[in-house]
Amino acid sequence: MTRLRHLAPLLVLALLAVVFGVLNPVFVTPENARNILFQASVLLIASCGATFVILMGSIDLSVGAVATLAGVVAALLVPSLGYGSIFVATLVGFAIGTINGLLYVYLRIPSILVTLGVGTSLTGVILFLSDGGSIPIRDAEYIAVTQYEFLAYLPMIIVFAILVYSVCVLIGERTRFGRMTLAIGSDEETAKLVGVSVDYVKIQAFALSGALCGLCGALLASRLGTATGTMGDFLMLETITAVVVGGTAIAGGIGGVARTLLGVLVVAMLSNGMNILAVHPYLQTIIKGCVILLAVIATSRSLSARDLS
Amino acid sequence: MSDDRKPIFQMRAAAKRFAGVTVIEDVDLDIFANEIVGIAGENGAGKSTTLKMIAGIYSPSEGSMALFGRAFAPERYTDAVRAGVSMVFQEQALVPNLRVYENFFLSHESKFSRAGGFVDAGRMIDLSERHLRKLGLGHIDPRKVTASYEFHDRQMIEIAKAFVLADFFEVEHPILLLDEPTAAIGDKEVAVLFESIRRFRDRASFVLITHRLSEYMTLCDRLYVMKDGRMVAEMARGEFSTPRIHQAMVGRERDEEYYKEKRQRTVADSDEIVLSVDKLSGGHVKRVSFALRQGEILGIGGLVGCGKEEVARAVVGFEPFPTGGTVTIRGNKLPVRNRGKSCVTANVGFVPKERKIEGMIPYLSVAANMSLAALNKVTVLPGFISAVRESRLARDYIKLLHIRTTGPGQLCQYLSGGNQQKVVMAKWLAKGVDLLVLDNPTRGVDVGAKEEIYALMRDLTAKGVAILLITDDLLELIGLSNRILIMREGEAVTERPAPPEAKPTEQELVSFMI
Numbered sequence: 001m002t003r004l005r006h007l008a009p010l011l012v013l014a015l016l017a018v019v020f021g022v023l024n025p026v027f028v029t030p031e032n033a034r035n036i037l038f039q040a041s042v043l044l045i046a047s048c049g050a051t052f053v054i055l056m057g058s059i060d061l062s063v064g065a066v067a068t069l070a071g072v073v074a075a076l077l078v079p080s081l082g083y084g085s086i087f088v089a090t091l092v093g094f095a096i097g098t099i100n101g102l103l104y105v106y107l108r109i110p111s112i113l114v115t116l117g118v119g120t121s122l123t124g125v126i127l128f129l130s131d132g133g134s135i136p137i138r139d140a141e142y143i144a145v146t147q148y149e150f151l152a153y154l155p156m157i158i159v160f161a162i163l164v165y166s167v168c169v170l171i172g173e174r175t176r177f178g179r180m181t182l183a184i185g186s187d188e189e190t191a192k193l194v195g196v197s198v199d200y201v202k203i204q205a206f207a208l209s210g211a212l213c214g215l216c217g218a219l220l221a222s223r224l225g226t227a228t229g230t231m232g233d234f235l236m237l238e239t240i241t242a243v244v245v246g247g248t249a250i251a252g253g254i255g256g257v258a259r260t261l262l263g264v265l266v267v268a269m270l271s272n273g274m275n276i277l278a279v280h281p282y283l284q285t286i287i288k289g290c291v292i293l294l295a296v297i298a299t300s301r302s303l304s305a306r307d308l309s
Numbered sequence: 310m311s312d313d314r315k316p317i318f319q320m321r322a323a324a325k326r327f328a329g330v331t332v333i334e335d336v337d338l339d340i341f342a343n344e345i346v347g348i349a350g351e352n353g354a355g356k357s358t359t360l361k362m363i364a365g366i367y368s369p370s371e372g373s374m375a376l377f378g379r380a381f382a383p384e385r386y387t388d389a390v391r392a393g394v395s396m397v398f399q400e401q402a403l404v405p406n407l408r409v410y411e412n413f414f415l416s417h418e419s420k421f422s423r424a425g426g427f428v429d430a431g432r433m434i435d436l437s438e439r440h441l442r443k444l445g446l447g448h449i450d451p452r453k454v455t456a457s458y459e460f461h462d463r464q465m466i467e468i469a470k471a472f473v474l475a476d477f478f479e480v481e482h483p484i485l486l487l488d489e490p491t492a493a494i495g496d497k498e499v500a501v502l503f504e505s506i507r508r509f510r511d512r513a514s515f516v517l518i519t520h521r522l523s524e525y526m527t528l529c530d531r532l533y534v535m536k537d538g539r540m541v542a543e544m545a546r547g548e549f550s551t552p553r554i555h556q557a558m559v560g561r562e563r564d565e566e567y568y569k570e571k572r573q574r575t576v577a578d579s580d581e582i583v584l585s586v587d588k589l590s591g592g593h594v595k596r597v598s599f600a601l602r603q604g605e606i607l608g609i610g611g612l613v614g615c616g617k618e619e620v621a622r623a624v625v626g627f628e629p630f631p632t633g634g635t636v637t638i639r640g641n642k643l644p645v646r647n648r649g650k651s652c653v654t655a656n657v658g659f660v661p662k663e664r665k666i667e668g669m670i671p672y673l674s675v676a677a678n679m680s681l682a683a684l685n686k687v688t689v690l691p692g693f694i695s696a697v698r699e700s701r702l703a704r705d706y707i708k709l710l711h712i713r714t715t716g717p718g719q720l721c722q723y724l725s726g727g728n729q730q731k732v733v734m735a736k737w738l739a740k741g742v743d744l745l746v747l748d749n750p751t752r753g754v755d756v757g758a759k760e761e762i763y764a765l766m767r768d769l770t771a772k773g774v775a776i777l778l779i780t781d782d783l784l785e786l787i788g789l790s791n792r793i794l795i796m797r798e799g800e801a802v803t804e805r806p807a808p809p810e811a812k813p814t815e816q817e818l819v820s821f822m823i
Contacts, residue, residue: 170693173694174693174694174695174696175692175693175694176684176688176692176694177692179673179677179681179684179694182670182672182673183670183673183681186670186671186672186673187670189627189661190668190669190670190681192627192628192649193625193627193649193653193659193661193668194653194681194682194736195649195650195652195653195654195682197650253670253671253672254672255672
């Protein structure tokens with residue numbers, strides 16, 4: 001059962017590649033591979049943070065809004081700060097994530113509502129900052145941060161994504177914080193009984209998720225060459241889908257960052273493939289919604305199988 | 310009981326197994342009309358399991374049941390209710406925010422539907438009122454919200470619900486199962502409850518489980534006694550007396566070898582006092598005091614609900630716990646706030662009863678579970694866990710505790726109960742503890758692993774670790790402890806020494822428990 005669980009995302013990935021490749025040869029060209037990697041990189045950075053939150057049995061619905069806000073802030077600051085705006089954007093995300101965590105822990109509001117409320121408010125802030133329009137980035141160097149190809153077809157953003165992913169895997173597997181997010185998701189009491197400050201870990205997880213969304217937003221602005229008020233919206237659905245498709249249980253306690261990579265690739269390949277096949281955009285949305293439902297069903301099934309054994 | 314009457318309910322050769330572990334076996338039970346039947350037995354003897362089989366909550370692994378002369382094989386509780394068997398649950402099964410009549414007919418509303426899909430509330434209320442009046446419960450208004458009634462009234466509402474539904478499903482003579490109905494109410498309410506049960510018996514039969522033997526004597530016409538999952542005695546009214554019931558409930562052979570009694574460490578006055586609890590109060594725990602020296606095992610026994618678990622929670626800071634009085638570890642008074650954390654710092658380890666949800670993380674590996682409390686021992690650089698050190702630590706404890714696993718990387722969920730328990734213990738040993746609090750450490754653990762856990766406890770005391778043992782298993786309590794504290798209804802009623810050469814008997818201890 002567990003083996004199947006580990007292999008399932010890989011099988012889905014292979015299946016998607018074959019189906020899309022057969023249906024349209026454009027899918028297997030290097031140019032398209034670059035497109036997929038572009039898309040996957042942004043998603044991976046946000047999903048790494050989201051994995052810790054979901055692993056704890058919480059959820060962060062503000063990822064999209066945080067990324068958008070950070071991207072807008074970065075775009076506004078590029079003329080004066082240059083690369084430094086990436087750092088500021090990350091800090092903005094970190095601050096909002098910390099606020100999410102504090103509200104969640106100290107007011108004892110379910111995380112889904114905290115992040116929904118905070119995310120909605122941020123949407124308003126974004127409209128103020130961007131005046132409802134988009135903010136173009138004219139600094140070629142800033143755009144090169146993500147788009148420069150250090151090898152043919154390999155843009156810089158991949159480096160960022162791999163770096164973030166590796167560090168997060170390390171944090172997840174080999175630090176007290178990583179262990180405790182899983183322990184909290186499995187059972188808070190066990191974590192408390194070994195003397196862990198559960199509240200502190202929760203705040204840290206939301207702060208990390210926020211910071212990575214902030215970084216993600218800055219890189220997204222660089223990749224698009226502009227910051228728009230809706231550019232991060234897709235992240236909310238896609239991070240959750242990627243994390244769950246990767247094999248992390250939506251209720252927490254099972255999974256880890258390492259697996260999220262496969263989930264991200266599945267999601268990126270799916271949207272790319274559907275675009276190439278010119279699937280109607282409305283239908284694409286329907287399919288994406290179904291994918292998350294299927295993934296949740298698959299992961300919760302094996303969850304109950306575990307409980308019975 | 311006269312044999313010329315036919316029982317309305319029969320259970321024959323019933324057995325129940327959970328994942329291969331036999332909980333009850335070869336149980337026969339009869340219920341006659343208008344009868345109040347008791348089932349007595351120690352904690353874990355199988356009383357509740359038997360009751361739950363009658364109620365359709367568990368289905369028997371073997372054997373058969375018959376009700377009103379027909380085969381009875383309920384698949385779920387509602388099947389039993391339809392057939393005329395209702396259970397009054399220990400933790401009440403009423404929805405507090407619903408009105409009384411809504412609770413009565415919860416999930417049976419469709420029988421009251423009116424044109425347009427509406428529910429005929431008026432008819433439900435009328436019916437409820439009529440029944441309540443007939444049962445002499447006229448003071449309960451079916452229109453009021455259930456939560457507005459006190460616990461004992463809600464209990465009567467549950468009993469009334471059984472009658473209402475029996476009538477509704479046209480059962481003439483319902484059977485009501487009462488699982489510890491007096492555990493949470495005072496003497497006055499008990500008297501009222503018993504009076505009502507007596508009054509209702511001309512229309513129903515009752516099966517009673519209680520932890521107060523005296524209640525069997527006042528109420529029951531017939532009494533079954535269970536021990537280790539079997540029926541060991543059946544007594545008619547007039548035949549049962551407290552000593553006879555005791556005798557039937559306990560009286561198992563204790564194997565000294567099994568509990569490693571020869572290795573029991575003799576505690577001297579010079580041994581340091583590791584734990585002292587002074588006038589611990591709160592919840593229903595009343596002024597419990599005791600001390601525990603290094604290398605000593607202090608066992609706390611008592612019936613379920615006597616307060617022994619609350620004492621353990623207070624010692625390890627597992628919220629919620631009684632906050633009155635003081636708990637002192639090695640001379641340091643533990644704070645109430647964040648006590649759990651202070652306990653870990655003070656080298657107190659806790660192996661909880663529900664290990665699956667409180668003791669280990671099923672989806673972490675054996676190694677990661679073991680290092681959970683001792684991460685600072687396996688880290689390199691600040692904060693980074695070394696895989697090498699972690700698995701070395703795990704390998705050491707796997708060997709030391711004879712844990713059967715494929716290796717440090719195996720997920721804990723795949724281990725057997727006994728081996729999981731050893732992992733939980735290893736977690737604390739890896740950290741290093743002065744005091745280990747064990748709450749039913751061998752529950753759901755197979756015989757061989759039990760013996761290994763006992764041996765481990767002796768090894769630990771030999772090294773000077775103090776152990777506070779909370780257990781429902783009397784033989785374990787007697788066999789392992791240096792001293793035994795018996796609690797009853799929140800109070801420590803006696804403390805007896807239990808040196809290997811003069812262990813108290815089960816009967817002696819039970820007489821303090823009840």
